[in-house]
Amino acid sequence: MENAGIKIDTETLARLSKNFEKKIEELDKKIQSIAGVAFNVNSPSQLADVLFTALKLPTKGIKKTKTGFSTAAPELDKLWDAHEIIPMLSEYRELAKLQSTYVEALPKLITKDGRVHTTYNQTVTATGRLSSSEPNLQNIPVKTELGREIRKAFVAPRGKVLLSADYSQIELRLVAVLSRDAAFINAFKDGSDIHTRTAAEVWGVTEKNVTKQQRAAAKAINFGIIYGMGPRSLARATGFSVDEAQQFIDRYFEIHHSVRDYLDATKLKAHAQGFVETYFGRRRYLPEIESGVQALVSAAERMAINMPVQGTAADIMKMAMLRVDGWLSKSGFDARMLLQVHDEIVLEVDENFVGQVALGVREMMESVAGFEVPLVVDVEEGKNWGEMERVE
DNA sequence: AAAGAAAGCGCG
DNA sequence: AAAGCGCGCTTTCTTT
Numbered sequence: 001m002e003n004a005g006i007k008i009d010t011e012t013l014a015r016l017s018k019n020f021e022k023k024i025e026e027l028d029k030k031i032q033s034i035a036g037v038a039f040n041v042n043s044p045s046q047l048a049d050v051l052f053t054a055l056k057l058p059t060k061g062i063k064k065t066k067t068g069f070s071t072a073a074p075e076l077d078k079l080w081d082a083h084e085i086i087p088m089l090s091e092y093r094e095l096a097k098l099q100s101t102y103v104e105a106l107p108k109l110i111t112k113d114g115r116v117h118t119t120y121n122q123t124v125t126a127t128g129r130l131s132s133s134e135p136n137l138q139n140i141p142v143k144t145e146l147g148r149e150i151r152k153a154f155v156a157p158r159g160k161v162l163l164s165a166d167y168s169q170i171e172l173r174l175v176a177v178l179s180r181d182a183a184f185i186n187a188f189k190d191g192s193d194i195h196t197r198t199a200a201e202v203w204g205v206t207e208k209n210v211t212k213q214q215r216a217a218a219k220a221i222n223f224g225i226i227y228g229m230g231p232r233s234l235a236r237a238t239g240f241s242v243d244e245a246q247q248f249i250d251r252y253f254e255i256h257h258s259v260r261d262y263l264d265a266t267k268l269k270a271h272a273q274g275f276v277e278t279y280f281g282r283r284r285y286l287p288e289i290e291s292g293v294q295a296l297v298s299a300a301e302r303m304a305i306n307m308p309v310q311g312t313a314a315d316i317m318k319m320a321m322l323r324v325d326g327w328l329s330k331s332g333f334d335a336r337m338l339l340q341v342h343d344e345i346v347l348e349v350d351e352n353f354v355g356q357v358a359l360g361v362r363e364m365m366e367s368v369a370g371f372e373v374p375l376v377v378d379v380e381e382g383k384n385w386g387e388m389e390r391v392e
Numbered sequence: 393a394a395a396g397a398a399a400g401c402g403c404g
Numbered sequence: 405a406a407a408g409c410g411c412g413c414t415t416t417c418t419t420t
Binding site: 040042043044045046096097100101105121124125126127129130131132133134135136138139223224225226227228229230232233234237294295298299302303305306307309310314342 | 414
């Protein structure tokens with residue numbers, strides 16, 4: 001995969017670079033003129049001075065950093081309606097990030113073959129995942145429309161297409177497997193939308209009658225579990241009060257009592273043995289869990305909860321990649337793996353064989369483990385990584 | 393000039 | 405007091 005690399009369309013990046021540059025310059029001028037003083041918008045400390053001293057914006061509820069008030073995105077969101085400068089800062093930050101980290105950086109890393117070749121580090125992460133560097137191809141933008149424009153610069157050569165295969169909800173499926181939680185297992189067996197199903201259970205309504213807010217809250221807690229989230233974070237994620245969030249969590253664990261038991265048992269195990277492990281036995285040692293320092297112990301407990309889930313997903317993906325590689329070799333199709341992004345692999349495939357390769361890759365990935373809960377793989381194809389459409 | 397810390401933010 | 409896991413990269417600012 002490192003040797004194969006992935007093709008970059010430099011003209012797309014060049015066009016983006018000009019557009020971004022112009023907009024960044026405009027915003028920079030406007031921000032400084034509204035501020036009334038010249039300053040470096042890229043400097044968080046200078047920006048904090050402008051916002052909280054010169055413009056006297058309220059600091060109530062604004063997080064502190066080691067040096068002063070934070071200007072991070074969640075804090076700016078709290079000030080959204082307090083001053084016209086805030087939305088401009090937010091837009092400036094998005095553009096500046098995309099420009100410096102991707103649009104300007106990627107072309108410098110393209111080799112003579114017109115492609116970028118990442119390095120997959122196999123001995124870096126605490127959970128068993130790979131990491132990717134120089135360039136990191138595991139954090140290419142996708143969540144915002146502007147970001148997705150950058151992803152469109154990752155392309156297939158003439159006559160080929162990119163094929164993406166990703167595990168659907170793999171970490172939550174593994175929570176079901178690891179905890180043997182009947183409600184989750186049945187939900188996945190039934191193939192239902194897991195967040196809608198969770199919302200219906202917790203509020204005691206039918207899935208049809210679940211509101212968007214209820215589903216969003218259920219999604220927040222379903223993800224939160226995987227990370228050891230508490231009522232305060234859940235409250236912030238959902239807009240509930242802390243009390244409401246606590247009640248929601250209580251109700252959640254009444255239904256998913258096996259998950260509660262599993263989380264408790266995992267913490268106890270971490271304390272007793274000093275390590276936790278994945279379904280397949282990969283370990284993470286957590287020495288600080290016996291430090292006696294509350295903050296360190298709590299942090300170690302959250303790592304203990306997360307690692308078996310994230311780590312088992314990583315184990316599965318590694319095994320799946322070996323199966324895909326083996327299958328591709330003997331299949332004779334003109335296709336090769338290019339990228340791995342934790343729960344997704346991206347391949348480059350001769351356009352005449354997309355359907356057959358898609359079927360084979362999906363089968364290799366879905367049948368890798370044989371759990372009580374099905375593993376589901378979604379496959380997409382496209383001429384570039386930013387505009388992919390479902391196969392079948 | 394190089395190295396490192398801090399803040400911030402892109403992804404799963 | 406803070407309390408969601410796992411990464412890598414860029415910029416600013418300070419230290420060596």
